[in-house]
Amino acid sequence: MLIGVPKEIKNHEYRIGLSPASVHELVKNGHQVMVENNGGAAIGFDNTQYEAAGAEIIDDAKAIFDRADMIVKVKEPQPQECEMLRPGQLLFTYLHLAPDPTQTELLIKSGASCVAYETVTDNNGGLPLLAPMSEVAGRMSIQAGAHHLEKAQGGSGVLLGGVPGVAPGKVTVIGGGVVGTHAAEMAVGLGADVTILDRSLPRLRQLDEQFKGRAKCVYSTSHAIEACVTDADLVIGAVLIPGAAAPKLLTRDMLPKMRPGSVVADVAIDQGGCFETSKATTHAEPTYVVDGVVHYCVANMPGGVARTSTLALNNATLPFALALANKGLKQALADDAHLRNGLNVYSGMVTCEAVCDALGYDYVPAEQALQE
Numbered sequence: 001m002l003i004g005v006p007k008e009i010k011n012h013e014y015r016i017g018l019s020p021a022s023v024h025e026l027v028k029n030g031h032q033v034m035v036e037n038n039g040g041a042a043i044g045f046d047n048t049q050y051e052a053a054g055a056e057i058i059d060d061a062k063a064i065f066d067r068a069d070m071i072v073k074v075k076e077p078q079p080q081e082c083e084m085l086r087p088g089q090l091l092f093t094y095l096h097l098a099p100d101p102t103q104t105e106l107l108i109k110s111g112a113s114c115v116a117y118e119t120v121t122d123n124n125g126g127l128p129l130l131a132p133m134s135e136v137a138g139r140m141s142i143q144a145g146a147h148h149l150e151k152a153q154g155g156s157g158v159l160l161g162g163v164p165g166v167a168p169g170k171v172t173v174i175g176g177g178v179v180g181t182h183a184a185e186m187a188v189g190l191g192a193d194v195t196i197l198d199r200s201l202p203r204l205r206q207l208d209e210q211f212k213g214r215a216k217c218v219y220s221t222s223h224a225i226e227a228c229v230t231d232a233d234l235v236i237g238a239v240l241i242p243g244a245a246a247p248k249l250l251t252r253d254m255l256p257k258m259r260p261g262s263v264v265a266d267v268a269i270d271q272g273g274c275f276e277t278s279k280a281t282t283h284a285e286p287t288y289v290v291d292g293v294v295h296y297c298v299a300n301m302p303g304g305v306a307r308t309s310t311l312a313l314n315n316a317t318l319p320f321a322l323a324l325a326n327k328g329l330k331q332a333l334a335d336d337a338h339l340r341n342g343l344n345v346y347s348g349m350v351t352c353e354a355v356c357d358a359l360g361y362d363y364v365p366a367e368q369a370l371q372e
């Protein structure tokens, strides 16, 4: 198969779909890989490393989109990238379609087959291609939150760990999945006073076992969320209903009850955000203020630590990229129900039920779409 890896074009996005090691693996399996000129240069993967791994360096994205059977990316395709996709071409990347009607429409129009990292599943009920970036974003959210609590950044001037004689800052984490757990571990590590809310009792039991009293584990109701949020210095939004738009759990009326300069970091922003007042921001301008509360809503947080993130993402995506390249889309999806769950758009049909629910499309199950 001829595989194309364009350079990412989203604001401050320095990750790349395939690392040199992944290219080497695909080439060893008999495939050809095209990488855009300097696609990984910003994170120390220069053209010579890709060439040594067997890739061909291509000057512009258009030539890659024109020729490749499969495009491997990181972020959802931007409008100009969607325009370059063509019928039958395979796109393997994050999509986050439920909150994004424009991208969904463009992918339907393209006729391409679009497999979304974030809806591929595993045997344990997890999302193996989302997990590595959730680990990164969860850990980063505390770093970002601590930074924006500083006065010079518009924050309240609270040090999360406190000092002897001064109580630590309070961190509320809404959603105790991968993002939430990694956020809580970092916050606990800094010495903060941490509360995690989740609506899954089995998950709360696991968290209780893991944190052994170092974090409070609370059942998520709107009443509990309001009590924890209004007492917090830093709130992390980390809920997910796979494929679907995030529920709005932190509502606008709670903001005036928070201490001015408190920070809310909505990691779930790529699914539309779980705070009513969230709107996506970029690494260049990560925050804005509503009712005195600093909002951090960067939709591609792992792009900020792009080298670590590219390596972590490739560890998870490579086996699936290999399966798609070795077997072709139809056979790879027929053989693996978990990978099949990643198919969101196929030949103009929307094959992810949660996306159809959010955007009003007729749902065509992947099995049915693939037969047409």
Ligand SMILES: NC(=O)C1=CN([C@@H]2O[C@H](COP(=O)(O)OP(=O)(O)OC[C@H]3O[C@@H](n4cnc5c(N)ncnc54)[C@H](O)[C@@H]3O)[C@@H](O)[C@H]2O)C=CC1
Binding pocket: 118, 127, 130, 131, 133, 134, 135, 137, 174, 175, 176, 177, 178, 179, 180, 197, 198, 199, 200, 203, 220, 238, 239, 240, 241, 246, 247, 249, 266, 267, 268, 269, 270, 271, 298, 299, 300, 301, 302
């Ligand atoms: N902004 C960014 O750069 C990044 C964003 N993300 C996003 O972060 C979000 C969370 O991802 P993961 O932690 O991997 O998901 P996950 O599936 O591991 O965890 C989500 C948790 O939310 C809980 N939950 C659902 N409804 C809830 C409610 N009403 N109250 C409390 N908890 C509730 C679930 O029980 C689950 O434990 C996703 O939207 C993901 O796309 C992930 C990586 C990077």
Ligand SMILES: CC(=O)C(=O)O
Binding pocket: 075, 094, 096, 130, 133, 134, 270, 299, 300, 301, 302, 303
């Ligand atoms: C998960 C995601 O959207 C990201 O890593 O940017």
Ligand SMILES: [Mg+2]
Binding pocket: 270, 299, 300, 301
């Ligand atoms: Mg994202």
